[in-house]
Amino acid sequence: MSTTRPVLTAIRAGLTAGRIELRQTFTNGQDLWNYLFPPVIMILVMFFMRNSEVQNTGFSLATMTLPSTLGMGIAFTGLMSTAAILVIDREDGTLLRAKAIPHGMIGYLVRKIVLVTGMSLVSFLLLLLAGSSLFDGLQLSDPHVWLTLAWLIPIGLLATMPIGAVLGSIISNARNMGVIMVPNMALIGISGIFYPITEYPGWLQGIAQVFPIYWLGLGMRSAMLPDAMVTVEIADSWRHWETFGVLAAWAVVGLIVAPIVLRRMARRESGSSVAARREKALQRTF
Secondary structure, eight states, rough: TTTTHHHHHHHHHHHHHHHHHHHHHOOHHHHHHHHHHHHHHHHHHHHTTOOBBTTTTTHHHHHHHHHHHHHHHHHHIIIHHHHHHHHHHHHHHHHHHHHHHHHHHHHEEEEEEEEHHHHHHHHHHHHHHHHHSSSEEEEEEEEHHHHHHHHHHHHHHHHHHHHHHHHHHHHSSSSGHHHHHHHHHHHHHTTTTSSSSSSSSSSHHHHTTTHHHHHHHHHHHHHSSSSSGGGSGGSSSSSSHHHHHHHHHHHHHHHHHHHHHHHHHHOOOOOOHHHHHHHHHOOOHH
């Protein structure tokens, strides 16, 4: 009991701090821009796609792309935002301060989980509301949509956030974020987000199916598009069980690997390492 109580206290503190940090993002101009800019860009892209038809189905490519980008957004935020936050917090000493507090790392991780989850949901809702008001064809009134989203979004975040934490632990400074940004954008390009994946060569389809981005896009399409649109998918199937299985596998691997990597990274954190990173940041600035 004496061991459990401090851990529970740290979790509660993390939940409270995460909610506060999430609320603060709505009062910061840069954070508001980060919320609004991606949906605006996606809406513009889909606007120019609105007159294109998906493989002679009579269905708009823009409408097919909307749920795909919603899935992409969950993956992108879970992976890139988690990695970026961890890199920045290492550089400015936030992580070192958390490490110095008893059970502080537990509270820190809970805080960041709340923050990234909240950011993902806000971005998701902004794009969904804007996109569904402009492009017809989504089946949002069907309860099946919300039942699918109820399991797809949590497992999508579980599949991507731990991997983002691993990458954030490995990357030494924010300037190196391009190391994961470039392959991430390449995966988006081959994952059927903006065009049916069945139009790509088989070997590209195989690569895309290894990673969460494709499966989150597929899961969102299965929830929001008419059943007739399944004909442009691999095997003419929405493959719900495969979607759950692949995302669950990534979640399990991430939840096993991430704590190990985070512990090792936290042990290496010291005042001198933080000072060295700050010095490098100042040199980049000037």
